[in-house]
Amino acid sequence: MKEIVVISGKGGTGKTSITASFAYLGGKDIVVADCDVDAADMHLLLEPDFAKSEDFYSGFIAKIDQDKCTQCGKCADVCRFDAIPVVDGQHWVESLNCEGCGYCPRVCPADAIIMEEQNVGQWYVSTTKTGSPMVHARLGIGAENSGKLVARVKKEAKNIAQQNHKNFILVDGSPGVGCPVVSSLSGANFVVLVTEPTVSGLHDLKRVHELVKKFNIRAGCIINKSDLNHRVCEEIEDFLKKENIVLISRLPYDETFTKAMTEGQTIVEYKKNGITATLKKSWKKVKQTA
Amino acid sequence: MKIAIASGKGGTGKTTLATNLSAYLSEEEKVVLIDLDVEEPNSGLFIKGDLVHKEDKYKMIPLWEQDKCTLCELCQEVCNFHAVIQLTDQIMVFPELCHSCYACSELCPTSALPMVQQKMGELKHFHLGNLSFVESRLDIGQEQAVPLIAQTKKYINTHFSGEMIQLYDAPPGTSCPVIEATKDADLVILVTEPTPFGLHDLTLAVNTMKELKKEFGVIVNRHGIGNDDVLEYCLKEHIPVLSKIPNDRRIAELYSRGELVYQKFPEINKQLLKIKNYILEMKNGKAQ
Numbered sequence: 129m130k131e132i133v134v135i136s137g138k139g140g141t142g143k144t145s146i147t148a149s150f151a152y153l154g155g156k157d158i159v160v161a162d163c164d165v166d167a168a169d170m171h172l173l174l175e176p177d178f179a180k181s182e183d184f185y186s187g188f189i190a191k192i193d194q195d196k197c198t199q200c201g202k203c204a205d206v207c208r209f210d211a212i213p214v215v216d217g218q219h220w221v222e223s224l225n226c227e228g229c230g231y232c233p234r235v236c237p238a239d240a241i242i243m244e245e246q247n248v249g250q251w252y253v254s255t256t257k258t259g260s261p262m263v264h265a266r267l268g269i270g271a272e273n274s275g276k277l278v279a280r281v282k283k284e285a286k287n288i289a290q291q292n293h294k295n296f297i298l299v300d301g302s303p304g305v306g307c308p309v310v311s312s313l314s315g316a317n318f319v320v321l322v323t324e325p326t327v328s329g330l331h332d333l334k335r336v337h338e339l340v341k342k343f344n345i346r347a348g349c350i351i352n353k354s355d356l357n358h359r360v361c362e363e364i365e366d367f368l369k370k371e372n373i374v375l376i377s378r379l380p381y382d383e384t385f386t387k388a389m390t391e392g393q394t395i396v397e398y399k400k401n402g403i404t405a406t407l408k409k410s411w412k413k414v415k416q417t418a
Numbered sequence: 419m420k421i422a423i424a425s426g427k428g429g430t431g432k433t434t435l436a437t438n439l440s441a442y443l444s445e446e447e448k449v450v451l452i453d454l455d456v457e458e459p460n461s462g463l464f465i466k467g468d469l470v471h472k473e474d475k476y477k478m479i480p481l482w483e484q485d486k487c488t489l490c491e492l493c494q495e496v497c498n499f500h501a502v503i504q505l506t507d508q509i510m511v512f513p514e515l516c517h518s519c520y521a522c523s524e525l526c527p528t529s530a531l532p533m534v535q536q537k538m539g540e541l542k543h544f545h546l547g548n549l550s551f552v553e554s555r556l557d558i559g560q561e562q563a564v565p566l567i568a569q570t571k572k573y574i575n576t577h578f579s580g581e582m583i584q585l586y587d588a589p590p591g592t593s594c595p596v597i598e599a600t601k602d603a604d605l606v607i608l609v610t611e612p613t614p615f616g617l618h619d620l621t622l623a624v625n626t627m628k629e630l631k632k633e634f635g636v637i638v639n640r641h642g643i644g645n646d647d648v649l650e651y652c653l654k655e656h657i658p659v660l661s662k663i664p665n666d667r668r669i670a671e672l673y674s675r676g677e678l679v680y681q682k683f684p685e686i687n688k689q690l691l692k693i694k695n696y697i698l699e700m701k702n703g704k705a706q
Contacts, residue, residue: 137458139590140429144615166591167426167619188498208519224597224630229519230498243498269626270597275561303428303590304457307561326674328433328460335458338558356667357674381667386643389613 129289130418131282133163133316133345135301135309136323137332142352143322145385145395146407147300148173152394153411155258159294161285162264163278163312164302165249173394176254176262184251184265184280186273188228188243190221196240203232203241224270248273251281253288261288275307282315296415305339313340318418319347320376325354325361333364337371347373348417350410354378374417377410379403419701420584422603426619428590430609431639431663434673436587437464438680442690443583443697444549450578453553454599455589456539456566462553463676467546475554476535477565478518482509486530493522493531502531514561539566541573550578563595571602583697592626600627605700606634607660607693612644617651624657635696640665660696661689 134150136143148170151160162170190211192203199219204212211225212232233241248271254262263285265277285297301312313319319340323333333349340347349368354361361378368375380403388398396404423436433455440451453461480493480502487509494504501515502522513536523531538560544551554570556563567589578584588599600606606627610620620636627634636652641662652659663669664685672679680686 138429138460139427166593167428167622169427169615169618172614172618206520206524224601227517227519228498229517229521230496231519231521231525234496234521234525267593269592269622269629270594272594274593304455304563305556305558306457306563306595308593310561324674326670327463327676328458328673331460331463332458335558342559353670356670360674381670383643386613389615390644392614 129295129297130317131297131299131315132318132320132414132418133299133301133312134320134322135312135336136303136321137305137336138323138329139303141322141324141329142379142385144169144300145389146322146350146352147298148394149396149407150411150414151256151260151298152258152396153408154260154296154298156260157294158260158296158298159285159289160256160260160262161281161297161299162262163281163299163308165265165267165274165277165281165308166302168264168266170300171264172392173389174256174258174262176252176256176264178252178254180253181250183247184249184277185245186248186276187246188230189223189226189246190228190232190241191244192219192221193240193242194218196238198238200237202235202237206231206235246271249277251277251284253284261292263288275311278308278311282312296418305336309336309339313343313345316343316345318414319345320414321347321349321373322352323349323364324352325357325364327360330360330364330367334367337373346417348376348414349373350376351378353381356381376413377406379406419581420586420603421697422586422588422600422606423609424588424596424600424606424623425590425609426592426623427610427615430611430616432590432609433460433464433587434679435607435609435637435639436585437461438678438686439690439693440549440585441465441678442680443694444547447583448548449583449585450550450552450574451585451587452570452574453587454567454570455587456554456556456563456570457589459553459555461551461587464678465544465546465549465551467544467549467551469542470545471543473541474537475539475541475566475569477538478520478533479513479516479536480511480523480531481534482511483530483532484508486528488528490527493526496521496525514559518565541570563589564598567595567598592622596626597630600632601630603632605697606632607637608634609637609639610648611640612638612646612648614647616644617648620648621651624655635660637693638662661692663689
């Protein structure tokens with residue numbers, strides 16, 4: 129079983145549209161994991177049935193019992209996150225600022241502070257319209273610990289893949305280089321980097337690849353909107369050569385991406401045109417290289 | 419006045435708007451643009467100024483001092499993030515997991531875990547006429563964006579007047595880095611595109627801003643592609659649509675080269691004027 133993670137550094141490069149097309153082409157051979165838990169969109173194209181859902185608890189927030197509190201202020205003194213302001217003479221916890229470190233209850237002489245476990249989202253196990261299993265999630269508003277929710281989604285996807293003897297886990301990762309991306313990458317066999325020939329696309333590709341290198345994972349790259357800027361496209365290809373990244377394919381700047389999405393379809397379902405053929409070849413190459 | 423430019427979905431045109439709007443506003447007044455998308459900061463590709471200041475940014479982590487340690491296990495017990503682990507004869511610190519709460523360090527009975535600096539990123543400050551530009555970038559391998567965003571905001575509060583227009587280019591998504599980047603804003607501008615992904619992620623962003631009790635408005639970028647669902651949603655929810663920026667491949671081409679677009683497209687200029695008027699009206703309203 130191989131785990132393939134699709135990431136992009138920069139948002140809006142077409143990562144999810146491409147991943148959903150791969151998921152459609154992979155059909156029942158794969159398990160889909162949407163690890164872009166912050167702004168998960170793949171369900172809009174793959175129509176998962178949300179058959180099983182579970183709350184996800186992670187991290188804590190401090191809560192002050194005003195009946196026990198003597199307003200001594202020791203909690204506010206030790207808090208490094210400005211999370212315990214005083215309003216109308218009363219200490220209270222600004223939950224947006226609280227990191228859940230648990231330092232304040234340890235110094236409270238009146239035992240007035242408890243740490244409450246946080247429900248930070250839900251995760252789901254579904255069957256998609258192709259019949260493949262899909263694990264996905266929804267992070268609560270402003271929640272922390274998205275990396276941990278990603279790890280939970282991936283663990284479940286792995287269990288399902290092992291039990292059902294699936295050949296591939298296809299993971300849609302999140303943008304950036306921070307904790308959810310780090311969590312998406314851990315344990316992966318192959319990374320697909322989706323980029324675009326813009327100065328930002330190249331800049332973000334370089335940063336996210338630096339992270340991929342730390343994990344020692346082999347990588348391939350898809351250049352989307354490749355005809356938008358030939359000069360930057362060449363720069364990207366030079367970078368790929370230098371870093372030994374497999375060039376999987378170039379896709380044209382094509383509004384089919386948007387049109388398919390508007391119909392709730394993956395690109396390969398929507399239009400049997402040149403771009404579909406390229407995506408089919410790309411998926412084949414990804415499977416062979418992974 | 420602090421204005422945060424955010425979006426649920428990535429790649430909707432946040433940075434394009436932030437850089438063009440700040441350059442446009444700076445034609446007549448002093449503006450500071452701050453790139454808080456510290457994981458992938460891109461504004462600097464479009465705004466080139468003179469570097470006036472550069473500093474490394476640090477977070478504080480505990481350092482184990484073996485000779486003072488009695489291996490009492492308290493540090494491991496108090497750390498909610500599993501960043502301090504006691505093995506048979508030593509303490510291990512995992513800096514990437516540490517939230518710099520100081521609990522292990524200050525509660526240690528023998529002061530065996532003093533807090534020391536660890537570099538997490540770099541801040542740069544540029545000048546270009548009326549426009550100041552500050553960006554921070556997270557070192558690769560550092561997982562937490564929030565502390566660097568918080569320190570960058572502190573830098574801005576120390577070096578710039580609150581009366582000035584401050585534009586914050588926020589990270590995408592709706593999780594903790596976005597909250598840190600938007601929670602002090604007087605106005606949040608959500609940039610979206612008129613597609614199902616755009617709408618879905620916009621609703622997440624709108625719910626986040628409602629939770630934060632923020633004033634916010636929407637800008638529809640690439641107007642003309644997709645469908646009208648985003649506009650209908652905004653109408654139904656009584657969310658002001660500040661501007662609709664037309665879809666045009668030529669804009670994407672200029673963007674791909676790292677160029678600003680507003681001087682070359684009269685239509686964009688017109689849209690920026692609308693946004694500027696909205697901001698100024700709000701700013702003057704606040705002042706009264």
